[in-house]
Amino acid sequence: MIYMNMVTPPPDLATITALQSKLVSALRPILPEHALLWEPEDTIPYECDGLAAYRKMPLAVALPETEGQVAQILKICFDLEIPVVPRGSGTGLSGGAMPISQGLVLSLAKLKKIISIDPFTRTAVVQPGVRNLAISEAVAHLGLYYAPDPSSQIACSIGGNVNENSGGVHCLKYGLTLHNVLKVRGVLMNGNIVEFGSLAPDTPGLDLLAIIMGSEGMLAVVTEVTVKLIAKPKLARVILASFDDIEKGANAVAAIIAAGIIPAGLEMMDKATTRAVEEFVHAGYDLDAQAILLCESDGTPEEVAEEIERMTQVLEQSGASCIQISKDETERLKFWSGRKNAFPAAGRIAADYYCMDGTIPRRHIATLLKRIQAMEKKYKLGCLNVFHAGDGNMHPLILFNGADPDEWHRAEEFGTEILEACVELGGTITGEHGVGIEKINSMCIQFGEGERESFWGVKSAFDPKHLLNPDKGIPTLNRCAEYGRMRISGGKLAHPELERF
Amino acid sequence: MSNSNQSIHAFREQILNAAQNKTSLSIEGGGTKSWYGNLNHFEKLHTSSYSGILEYQPEELVITACAGTPLKEIQTALADKNQVLAFEPPHFGEAATFGGVLAAGLAGPSRISAGSLRDFVLGVRIMDGKGQDLAFGGKVIKNVAGYDVSRLLPGSLGTLSLLLEASVKVLPKPAATISLRCNISQARALLLLNEWAGQPLPLSASGWIGNANQDGELTIRLEGAIAAVKTAIPLMGASINMEELDPHLALKFWNDLREQELSSFNNLTADETLYRLALPAACGPLNIPKANGEMVLEWHGQQRWVKAPGDEATFALIKQIASSNGGHATRFRQGVNVDPLNQRFTLLTEQAHSIALEAVQARLRSAFDPAGVFVTSRLP
Numbered sequence: 001m002i003y004m005n006m007v008t009p010p011p012d013l014a015t016i017t018a019l020q021s022k023l024v025s026a027l028r029p030i031l032p033e034h035a036l037l038w039e040p041e042d043t044i045p046y047e048c049d050g051l052a053a054y055r056k057m058p059l060a061v062a063l064p065e066t067e068g069q070v071a072q073i074l075k076i077c078f079d080l081e082i083p084v085v086p087r088g089s090g091t092g093l094s095g096g097a098m099p100i101s102q103g104l105v106l107s108l109a110k111l112k113k114i115i116s117i118d119p120f121t122r123t124a125v126v127q128p129g130v131r132n133l134a135i136s137e138a139v140a141h142l143g144l145y146y147a148p149d150p151s152s153q154i155a156c157s158i159g160g161n162v163n164e165n166s167g168g169v170h171c172l173k174y175g176l177t178l179h180n181v182l183k184v185r186g187v188l189m190n191g192n193i194v195e196f197g198s199l200a201p202d203t204p205g206l207d208l209l210a211i212i213m214g215s216e217g218m219l220a221v222v223t224e225v226t227v228k229l230i231a232k233p234k235l236a237r238v239i240l241a242s243f244d245d246i247e248k249g250a251n252a253v254a255a256i257i258a259a260g261i262i263p264a265g266l267e268m269m270d271k272a273t274t275r276a277v278e279e280f281v282h283a284g285y286d287l288d289a290q291a292i293l294l295c296e297s298d299g300t301p302e303e304v305a306e307e308i309e310r311m312t313q314v315l316e317q318s319g320a321s322c323i324q325i326s327k328d329e330t331e332r333l334k335f336w337s338g339r340k341n342a343f344p345a346a347g348r349i350a351a352d353y354y355c356m357d358g359t360i361p362r363r364h365i366a367t368l369l370k371r372i373q374a375m376e377k378k379y380k381l382g383c384l385n386v387f388h389a390g391d392g393n394m395h396p397l398i399l400f401n402g403a404d405p406d407e408w409h410r411a412e413e414f415g416t417e418i419l420e421a422c423v424e425l426g427g428t429i430t431g432e433h434g435v436g437i438e439k440i441n442s443m444c445i446q447f448g449e450g451e452r453e454s455f456w457g458v459k460s461a462f463d464p465k466h467l468l469n470p471d472k473g474i475p476t477l478n479r480c481a482e483y484g485r486m487r488i489s490g491g492k493l494a495h496p497e498l499e500r501f
Numbered sequence: 502m503s504n505s506n507q508s509i510h511a512f513r514e515q516i517l518n519a520a521q522n523k524t525s526l527s528i529e530g531g532g533t534k535s536w537y538g539n540l541n542h543f544e545k546l547h548t549s550s551y552s553g554i555l556e557y558q559p560e561e562l563v564i565t566a567c568a569g570t571p572l573k574e575i576q577t578a579l580a581d582k583n584q585v586l587a588f589e590p591p592h593f594g595e596a597a598t599f600g601g602v603l604a605a606g607l608a609g610p611s612r613i614s615a616g617s618l619r620d621f622v623l624g625v626r627i628m629d630g631k632g633q634d635l636a637f638g639g640k641v642i643k644n645v646a647g648y649d650v651s652r653l654l655p656g657s658l659g660t661l662s663l664l665l666e667a668s669v670k671v672l673p674k675p676a677a678t679i680s681l682r683c684n685i686s687q688a689r690a691l692l693l694l695n696e697w698a699g700q701p702l703p704l705s706a707s708g709w710i711g712n713a714n715q716d717g718e719l720t721i722r723l724e725g726a727i728a729a730v731k732t733a734i735p736l737m738g739a740s741i742n743m744e745e746l747d748p749h750l751a752l753k754f755w756n757d758l759r760e761q762e763l764s765s766f767n768n769l770t771a772d773e774t775l776y777r778l779a780l781p782a783a784c785g786p787l788n789i790p791k792a793n794g795e796m797v798l799e800w801h802g803q804q805r806w807v808k809a810p811g812d813e814a815t816f817a818l819i820k821q822i823a824s825s826n827g828g829h830a831t832r833f834r835q836g837v838n839v840d841p842l843n844q845r846f847t848l849l850t851e852q853a854h855s856i857a858l859e860a861v862q863a864r865l866r867s868a869f870d871p872a873g874v875f876v877t878s879r880l881p
Contacts, residue, residue: 199781260673302728431643457868
């Protein structure tokens with residue numbers, strides 16, 4: 001049995017070369033020439049995903065064009081006992097698609113067809129490489145859309161979304177990937193093709209679709225996804241509210257929910273973020289505000305008018321210092337532009353930034369923000385706070401200069417302390433970016449030995465030989481023991497041009 | 502030792518004893534759904550002593566409670582704060598518990614619009630077959646740390662682990678509710694319901710009751726913001742004339758539908774079985790041979806109830822009909838003369854695309870329960 005995520009010495013070059021030629025000669029007969037890469041100049045684009053700090057060169061990269069090829073590749077690797085790392089668009093932020101040096105990268109990028117769209121049953125069947133936004137674009141003429149909208153939706157694929165259980169800014173009202181996918185077809189590591197879920201509302205046996213969601217490519221390789229489409233709301237409007245105190249802003253979030261309103265979006269930014277993005281996008285934000293809230297309502301014009309009025313009342317009662325309501329779609333998008341561009345804006349004011357993804361119960365938002373302020377002093381690093389306030393998912397962006405090893409070290413410590421605070425406040429280390437390779441040590445904090453052992457039990461149920469993305473997600477007992485002594489140093493985020501979070 | 506610690510201690514003892522004696526335990530809450538699933542005569546593990554709401558803060562939209570907590574207690578606490586369990590679980594009896602509802606995994610009339618029971622589960626505390634006290638998931642909506650074990654428990658009928666506590670998402674009670682009714686054929690009802698579901702209308706539930714090839718009674722429920730419900734009525738009225746139901750009658754209807762207390766459900770003869778068919782939205786009217794009396798269609802046709810003889814041949818035929826339409830069938834309730842030992846469910850091995858999952862499922866169960874303490878065959 002292979003436990004890849006133990007700390008093992010790197011294999012020597014001769015071993016790697018021998019393994020590579022064994023793998024390549026086994027895969028060549030089943031794949032067209034252009035679908036199998038092993039020369040370093042061809043495989044280097046695959047050495048990392050959206051978290052560029054963690055890199056490794058794989059033995060080879062396979063780009064199958066059919067489900068049958070996926071199944072054959074997996075069967076061959078199963079027999080050769082060569083680990084496989086599945087990869088979608090490579091936009092993931094936790095290193096979940098980082099290669100294994102003695103393994104194969106299995107890219108699903110060529111499986112990118114929308115197979116069918118059925119407006120009557122409000123479903124679409126798509127291959128895993130189809131981009132998230134492409135689904136909504138393909139069904140827009142039918143008055144339908146696919147609800148989960150991770151900020152990287154222009155590039156990220158639906159296969160990746162299933163594996164991360166991606167959310168987005170509208171998931172408070174419309175749910176996560178889990179709530180919007182009916183069926184996943186996939187291939188087990190042994191090459192068996194199976195279906196999880198169904199077009200019917202439930203399936204016989206245990207609910208295995210639920211465990212596939214967010215499984216980070218460790219249980220099965222997704223080859224087809226049936227998504228639920230929903231009717232596009234006729235109208236959306238957003239309120240931009242300023243607060244002169246972070247606590248008041250945080251309390252306003254709780255007050256909106258307590259009033260029985262589920263906004264379509266409920267986002268918060270602190271002063272440092274507001275200033276950074278305003279300079280970048282000129283959205284008209286209040287630069288004196290300590291916190292800014294964006295509250296969106298969608299539905300029929302009558303429904304939106306009613307909800308906007310109720311939310312405005314709550315925000316006023318919560319002590320908002322200024323309230324602006326979008327007059328039209330142009331203004332709505334302008335109000336959102338700052339929030340959606342927090343990342344590139346952070347890139348303008350600092351050499352590097354390290355993005356956290358913890359989630360906490362809403363009532364602790366102000367507590368955590370105050371703690372982060374104290375950490376800024378402790379680690380002598382700045383931090384921009386943007387978050388999905390409606391669901392308590394925080395994205396602190398720690399600013400540092402990667403050229404200074406001590407700053408990166410402090411940024412890592414800062415990040416770890418934030419995640420520990422999230423766990424302590426009753427939350428979790430990752431709301432939507434996944435554990436991948438990046439947060440594998442923090443899993444030792446959030447879960448005890450019994451839970452981690454159960455996770456390995458789940459892993460073994462699907463993949464008894466531990467060959468599918470085996471070094472991600474779940475730390476081994478050994479690894480948790482080593483935690484604290486091990487430090488992986490790294491750097492920057494790939495695809496800085498993408499909107500994120 | 503506090504009462505709750507005593508309960509946990511007793512659960513562990515009973516589980517470890519069963520493991521040692523190589524026997525199994527049948528978990529029971531209020532016993533209101535003991536007829537559901539395959540029959541077994543194993544010793545009971547009673548959860549009712551482990552009861553109580555542990556945490557409920559309405560602005561967090563989450564409630565955490567012990568498995569033995571009466572469902573009524575939870576719904577009363579939520580109602581006080583104008584919130585609800587949006588998946589509308591059936592009680593099937595006064596004594597229904599929170600844990601029993603989760604283990605059964607059944608949802609009520611709002612299933613298609615609000616989501617399934619498992620969609621609302623955020624975290625669980627369980628005891629596995631080794632007596633380990635484990636926590637998965639949490640109390641927040643977004644959480645992707647580790648495999649989502651908490652959502653494997655709903656619908657597992659106690660065959661994976663003992664559920665100790667769960668945190669579920671709750672929602673505000675809709676501001677407005679209106680129910681409408683008309684007489685219409687099954688085919689036309691299925692067509693209209695799917696068309697409506699594809700439009701931005703606040704359609705929250707539907708029920709069609711009638712004989713297969715005749716007109717039946719379609720009742721629909723609209724729920725949401727006051728303005729949304731008001732504007733929807735004329736829009737839907739453009740397709741068909743519908744009569745608005747008195748709010749008290751409407752409440753009783755949805756309640757009786759959810760609890761299967763309508764006459765169409767409760768006059769099962771001794772040799773009959775009430776079959777449940779779970780089907781894709783695309784499935785039109787089905788001709789079920791030997792079906793007796795009225796059919797009930799819920800969830801815009803995706804959940805159908807039909808009474809027919811309880812013998813193996815009839816079940817095989819109904820399973821085949823469901824399967825060839827992309828769904829599956831269950832023997833939900835059985836008349837007194839029907840063999841209580843028969844298999845109530847469609848098996849993974851009976852569907853081509855899930856054959857390979859049988860081994861996965863068996864390994865999953867043994868990971869949580871190596872000695873088979875919870876392997877009661879209640880759910881195959």
